[in-house]
Amino acid sequence: MIAREDLMDSASPLLDVTSLSFEDALKELEGVVRRLEEGRLPLEEAIxxxxxxxxxxxRCETLLAQARLKVDAIAESTQGTPTLETFHHDDE
Known part of the structure; x- marks a missing residue:
């Protein structure tokens, strides 16, 4: 069982999702939802x-927003060919 104190510790690897790719975060999220929907977890573990x-x-929403900004940055050049404009994100 996961101790609540461990979850509240900001340095805890349980809370660090910033290194996860979209696919990894989504897959893990789907697993979390599945376990919660089963309704068999003890209260503290469910929390x-x-x-x-x-x-x-x-994390998934952030990565999707960043991807949308990158896609939106595609613009047509004067010759009518698509070009990708430089994208600068606040985290960079």
Missing amino acids: GSYERGALLKE
């Missing part, structure tokens, strides 16, 4: 899973 799921959801 920890919910918190982890919220972080994973936020």
